[in-house]
Amino acid sequence: MTTQTDTQASVTAVYKVSGMSCGHCEGSVSGEISEIAGVTSVKAVAATGEVTVVSAAPLAEEAVRAAVDEAGFELVGQV
Secondary structure, three states: OOOOEEOOOOEEEEEEEEEEEEEEEEHHHHHHHHOOOOOEEEEEEEOOEEEEEEEEOOOOOOHHHHHHOOOEEEEEOOO
């Protein structure tokens, strides 16, 4: 099931990421995803493994997967 919400020219998507265990992990994942063109907000929560991304348009999952991989974690998929 895909959770995407369109609100005033923005899209919110929630992704599941495995391997995050602390605030540093959250920062690494958030930092890499923030570099994707069009991303306006990222909130990673290690306790749940969820990363909420707000962007100007829907993101290609491959781009998100590459960013999460660059941070050293694994993208499980969209929630």
